[in-house]
Amino acid sequence: MRPLIAVAVASVFAAAHAQQPAGEAPPWKQGMNPEQASSTLHPFAPHMTGRDAKELPLNTLKVPAGFKVEVWAEGIPEARSLALGDKGTVFVSNRLAKNVYAVVDKGGKREVKTILKGLNAPNGIVFSKGTLFLAERDKISRYDGIEDQLDNPPQPKVVVDNLDPTKQAGHFWKYLALGPDGKLYFNIGSPGNIVMPSYMQASVMRVDPKDGKLETVAIGVRNSVGMDFDPKTKDLWFTNHARDWLGDDSPNDTLHHVSLKSKGVTNFGYPFCHQGDTPDPEYGKDRSCKEFAKPALKLGTHIAPLGAKFYTGKMFPAEYQGNLFIAMHGSWNRTVKQGYNVMRVSFDAKGNPKMQPFVTGFLADEKADPPMWGRPVDLLVMKDGSMLFSDDYNGILYRVSYSK
C-alpha cells in the first residue's frame, strides 16, 4: 500500500483528521488505533539517485523454467509507470521526481533522457498514435508527436484539468490507461487511509480526449494504481489498495473487473466495506457489504498491487496468452512482509482468475527494515513479446524473456 502524502494542510485534510491532533501524525498513520501507537511500521522511500544493478543480488530473482530476467536499463530516478512509443521509445514516469524520462534502445545500449521537467506527480503515462498522454496530480495533458522530438518536446495541450480541486493530502497520483473506446481511464484516490471521500474521490474515472468530457466508472475504490483492458472482452480490470492499520492479515488488496457495457457506476464499497466482505470497523457499522460489488480476486493483505497488464505478445508460451500480470509493490503495513514480486493471473474456462508467482526474489528478509531490495511497479509488453517491469526503489527496468 502506498504511503499517503501530504503537501500542505488543506482544509479537507484537517477535516479528515478531526479525531486526531491536527497535523501531528504523518498522513499514512491516519486510522491507527491506540494500541498501534508504538508501531515501527513505516512506508519505504525509493533511492532517488538509483542504485547500480551491480550492487544488487540479481541472482536471487526467480522466474519459471524457460524464462529469463535481466536488467534492461538503469539510472532512471524512481521509475514508475511505463509506456511504449510507436518507434520503440520506452517512456518512464514517477511520482516524486517531477520528470518524465525516455529510454531509447541504441543497438543494445539503452540511453536514458530526461524529456520533461517540473511536473506535478507525473505518475500516469500512455502512448497512442504518436501522442504521449500524461496524468499529473491535477490534470491530464497530451504531447503530440513527442517521439520524433525527444530532445525538444512539444508544448502540452490540456485534455482535462481541475482533477484535484481540494489539493488532497493522500493518493493524489494518478495511473492512466487507454481504453478500447479511445477514452483515458484513471484513478482519483481516497484523500486518506480511511476517511470519507468527497465527490470525485476514491473513484475510477474516464475522459474522452476528443472533448474532455469526464465520466465516473466506479466508486468505492480506495486507490487504484494499475489498470488494463482484457484484449478479448474489452472489459476493464484494475487493482486496488485496501486500508491500513487493521492488522497483518486484514484486509486484502483486490483485483476488480468492470464491463464497459455495464450501465451506471459500480460501487466497490470503500470506506464502508473492504475486500467485498469485511465491514470497516468504523464506517461499516451501519452498512452492509451486500450493498457493494465484489472484487474479482483477493490479492493478499497490504501487498500493494500496482501495474496490471494483460500479456498480448507472442514470445511467452501459449498458456500465458491473455494472462494478467500484476506488480506487487508492498507490503509495509505488515509486521511480516509479503509481496515485492510480479504475479501471474490466469483464467479458467469460466473466466475465474487464479494467481501464481511469476518473478520473485526481491523480498530478502520478511522481518527486516527494509525487507526488500527492489519493488516492482508497472509492466510493459514489448514488440518482441518480452515484458519489461519497473522498480522505483532502484530506478531500474528489468526485461523478462522466454526461449524454449
Add this chain to the structure above:
Amino acid sequence: MKRLLAVAALALAGAATAADPAAGKAKAAACVQCHGPEGNSQNPAIPSLASQPAQMIATQLFQFREGNRKDPQMSPMAANLSNADMNDLAAYFASVKAPLPAYRSRPESAAAGAELTKKNNCVQCHGPALRGQQHIPRLAGQQHDYLLAQLRLFKASKRADMDGNMTSAAQGLNEQDIDVLADYLAGLPAN
C-alpha cells in the same frame, strides 16, 4: 510548466559503478569546505553529513540538483553532480563517525525534548535514538541552528519535502516546541 530542452543522457545502462566511499572521499573536497572535516560541521547553521544515512544524503543532493530544494550555496554545488557522484558522496559521509556534539543542551530540555519527540512522532521515522534510517536524517547531534531553521521552514510549508511527512508533522509544533526540540536534538550523541 517548465521543460528541459536538449538534455544529454543521464546514464548508459551498465555504465555506472557501485557506490564507493573512497571515490566519494575524493569527490568531497568542496563539500568539507562548509560541512567541516569529514563532514563534521563546525558551523551551527550548516548540517553535519558524517554518520547520516547514505540514502538520505543522496536523496537531498538529488532534491537540490532537480531544483525541488533550493539553497544559494547547495543548488549550484549539486547542479553538476551525476547520480553516481551522489551515491559515492553519500557512501563516504555515511561511513564517517561523528564525534560527540560540542553543543550543550539546556538541562530542562532533556525531559521536555524527549516528550516532544514522542508526542510529535519524530521517533517513529527518525528512530528511537533519532539517528535516522534509510531516507530519513539523523537528528541526534545535528547542528542547532540548522535544526531550528529547518523546523521553522517545515512549519511554514517552505521546506522541500519529498513525501510531505515533515510538513505535516511540523504543523503541530509551536515556536517554543521548535526551540526545545532543536536544543534537545543538537546535544544528543550521534553514534
